[in-house]
Structures are given as structure tokens and as C-alpha cells.
Amino acid sequence: MTTAAHAILFAGGDAEPHIAPIQVRDPRAGEVLVRMTAAGVCHSDLHVLNGDWPFDHRIALGHEGAGIVAAVGENVDLAVGDQVVLSWYAPCGRCEACVDGKSWLCAESGAIGNGLPDGTTPLTADDGEEVRPYLGVGTFSEYALVPRAAVVKVPSEVPAPVAALIGCSIATGIGAVLNTADVRAGQTAVVVGAGGVGQAIILGLKLAGASKIIAVDLSEDRLEIARQLGATDTVLGSDPDAVDRVRGIAGGSGVDFAFDAIGVPQVTEGIVAYVKSGGAVVLVGMPSRDAEVSIKPWRLIVSGQRILGCNYGSSRPQVDFAKIARLYLAGQLPLDLMVGERIPQARAVEAVHALTQPVGKRKIVDFTIN
Ligand SMILES: [Zn+2]
Ligand SMILES: [Zn+2]
Known part of the structure; x- marks a missing residue:
């Protein structure tokens, strides 16, 4: 049948x-x-x-x-x-x-x-x-x-649209923060790209207690959404001083974590500049299969910086989707x-x-x- x-x-x-x-x-x-x-x-x-x-x-x-x-x-x-x-x-x-x-x-x-x-x-x-x-x-x-x-x-109390988004953008964004990066309360982060995954990253950062959640996007509309979701600061991606502004908001030396929620080589190459010594870039947005970027390994070594690949929010769906649903129903997400x-x-x-x-x-x- x-x-x-x-x-x-x-x-x-x-x-x-x-x-x-x-x-x-x-x-x-x-x-x-x-x-x-x-x-x-x-x-x-x-x-x-x-x-x-x-x-x-x-x-x-x-x-x-x-x-x-x-x-x-x-x-x-x-x-x-x-x-x-x-x-x-x-x-x-x-x-x-x-x-x-x-x-x-x-x-x-x-x-x-x-x-x-x-x-x-x-x-x-x-x-x-x-x-x-x-x-x-x-x-x-x-x-x-x-x-x-x-x-x-997941419980039937979770509305269908929310349940649907848990299956990709939310699991990816929340997981990027909690699983891949393991952001701790008080740390600082920039999120480049405030589309679906970027929005979920912002919610995850708020949940984790990040002290600065800085959203960068080319769209004012998306930055307004980012503020609604909990971004503490927003910077237009077209601002030629975007890097300095983000570093300044985070205290001058850069952020603990920079999330690339776009996956375009230009963005990926530039994102290391936001991160302070000892900080990490988290690559979340998916590029095309043959995309290439160039980086300066010397800088990563002397600054103790890391680049973390994040597929599907490093999620174990049976554990993490259920956890996200519980956090939602508890009013925390x-x-x-x-x-x-x-x-x-x-x-x-x-x-x-x-x-x-x-x-x-x-x-x-x-x-x-x-
Ligand atoms: Zn998806
Ligand atoms: Zn397997």
C-alpha cells in the first residue's frame, strides 16, 4: 500500500x-x-x-x-x-x-x-x-x-511551526552556542548574519547568559528582529568600521565567540578579526561545497584562536530536540x-x-x- x-x-x-x-x-x-x-x-x-x-x-x-x-x-x-x-x-x-x-x-x-x-x-x-x-x-x-x-x-503543546523550526535552524543555532562553542555566562559574542540560524544563535546566547550579544547584518530589518530576540547591540555589516565597533562594544579586545551564520567566503575570512586572543570562530552557515577561504595561521597560533566547524549544532537530535522543547515550554526560549x-x-x-x-x-x- x-x-x-x-x-x-x-x-x-x-x-x-x-x-x-x-x-x-x-x-x-x-x-x-x-x-x-x-x-x-x-x-x-x-x-x-x-x-x-x-x-x-x-x-x-x-x-x-x-x-x-x-x-x-x-x-x-x-x-x-x-x-x-x-x-x-x-x-x-x-x-x-x-x-x-x-x-x-x-x-x-x-x-x-x-x-x-x-x-x-x-x-x-x-x-x-x-x-x-x-x-x-x-x-x-x-x-x-x-x-x-x-x-x-515532542509534547503536543509545542506549536507545529515551532516544532518544525527545532528540526534545523533552532537546533543548529542553539546547538552552536551550547554544544559547539559551549558559551559560558558573561562571555561575549558577535553573530554575523541574523537570518533563521543567526536568530536562533541569538536566542541561545541569551539562554547561556552572554553579556554582549552583538548582531551584524546588512539588513536593518534583520537587525530589528535581532534586537527583539535579545541582541544587546547591532551593527550594520556595511559599516566600514564594523570590526572596530564590535570589538569596542565587547570591551576593546574583541569577542569570545564570533558566529558565522552566513557561510560566504568573504564573511568567513573577515570574521577572525572580531575575536579576541583565546577566542573562537564558529562556522555555522553553510557555504557551497567548493568554497575556499584563506586565513593567516600565524595569527591563530600566536593569539590562541580557534576555528570550530558546527554541523547541525553538534546536536544529538533525540537529546537536544527534546531539551529545546522543554526549554520552550518552560518559557526560557x-x-x-x-x-x-x-x-x-x-x-x-x-x-x-x-x-x-x-x-x-x-x-x-x-x-x-x-
Ligand atoms: Zn536548514
Ligand atoms: Zn553512525
Whole structure:
């Protein structure tokens, strides 16, 4: 048996993504069928459309989302009706990284190949050809068929749009602060790029008790959002004195942590200048696969500075997504502030293209509206 659904399909190259009917096969042992309720529109979808991360197969777009368990296979400890957040990097649970508690480094995940752990896909287009779910989840589809490791149960009290954003931007941003950087109360930080991930980093810094949270962005609109979220200071990225201003706000010698939430080589190269001796740059925003930057290693050595790579907020989804949901429900993480316009599935493509405009909050595909 299969479940009929609509997905946003992208054939690669110059093809325009479009909404189309697909069939989703039933869950087998260890798998979960999720009826999607909300999906976030994230930059990593734009990277696919731009050809930054090319694939040789047709994919169902979307990688940030949440839904309700519609059916389960054998040996799944979830019930129909449970609310779940989808994780776009389902770990194998067996490799050295997984056993070491670093599932974001899993070497055996099928997610990067846009499929299930065994390399197959559960999706078929109505023309009979296979479709692969982006990062193993394809969250812009009405239904997702995923391994148990790709879903994290969260309380039904968490609103669907918030649950959706926990699956990528929030887990990445909060995790960058708490896991990758391990920011301590009283430390200082600059966040370059106040889009979805940057906004989550700001919330994470506030949660961690950072004394200075300085947002840098080219958009005044985004800086205003940053202030609403808890940025203590904001600096326009186009200001030729931006580096000096940030260092001055942090006390003159620079910040403890500089978060690159953009991933453009120019930004990455310049970001070390914000950091004080002994501080660290945290690379969070994803560049294109072939991006290169040049750095001065001498400076890093004599200043004891570090550059930290942060994939998915160094998150262990089963632990960290649940923790973020608890913090939200306890009133300690005002994640509602990140939720932007709700749009119907039919407008998902338009919303991905609109990511080139650096304004506003995260758009949410809301599967309950038309
Ligand atoms: Zn994302
Ligand atoms: Zn693994």
C-alpha cells in the first residue's frame, strides 16, 4: 500500500521546482510515516536550487519540519498521533561517531544521499519514476516516510511551526552556542548574519547568559528582529568600521565567540578579526561545497584562536530536540519570536526563492491552510 501526497519536486539544473503528486510507501520495521503539519523554509533548500549542492536525481525538497505520526512499522516506540520533529541527519546508531555520542558526525547516515539508511527511497512520482527525499526527509511533502532515528517525539503543546523550526535552524543555532562553542555566562559574542540560524544563535546566547550579544547584518530589518530576540547591540555589516565597533562594544579586545551564520567566503575570512586572543570562530552557515577561504595561521597560533566547524549544532537530535522543547515550554526560549509568515504548500517554491531577500522571519509551510 501507499499514501498519496503532494510534494515539491526538483529535477536539478535549470528545472523549476513544482508541486506534484507522489506516492509514499507504507512503513516497514523501524520506520515511521509522518503526516506533516509544518515545514520551515531554510537556506539549505536554496543551496539546492542554486546548484551549490548538485544532485544527480530528482528530489522532494524541504528538510526542516514537524508532523504527526500517521503509521508505524514493527519495533517502533511511537504511537499514531504523537507529535514529532524530523531530523535531517538520521544517524545509524552503530558507527564509531554514533557510539561516541557524536551522531552529527555519523559516517553511515543515508541522509546525505537523500534516502533511507539502506540507500533506497520510499517515494515514487506519479510517472512511476523514483523521487528521493531531500536529506532523507523531504519536509515540503504532505507525508514523509523516515527511519525511527529521524524523528524525535515532542509534547503536543509545542506549536507545529515551532516544532518544525527545532528540526534545523533552532537546533543548529542553539546547538552552536551550547554544544559547539559551549558559551559560558558573561562571555561575549558577535553573530554575523541574523537570518533563521543567526536568530536562533541569538536566542541561545541569551539562554547561556552572554553579556554582549552583538548582531551584524546588512539588513536593518534583520537587525530589528535581532534586537527583539535579545541582541544587546547591532551593527550594520556595511559599516566600514564594523570590526572596530564590535570589538569596542565587547570591551576593546574583541569577542569570545564570533558566529558565522552566513557561510560566504568573504564573511568567513573577515570574521577572525572580531575575536579576541583565546577566542573562537564558529562556522555555522553553510557555504557551497567548493568554497575556499584563506586565513593567516600565524595569527591563530600566536593569539590562541580557534576555528570550530558546527554541523547541525553538534546536536544529538533525540537529546537536544527534546531539551529545546522543554526549554520552550518552560518559557526560557521564546522560539515563537522566530516564526514568520505561514504559507500554504503551493507557495513553498516562491518562499525558497525569496530567501535571496534578507528580510523578515522564517516562513512556515503550514499544511493546514490552502
Ligand atoms: Zn536548514
Ligand atoms: Zn553512525
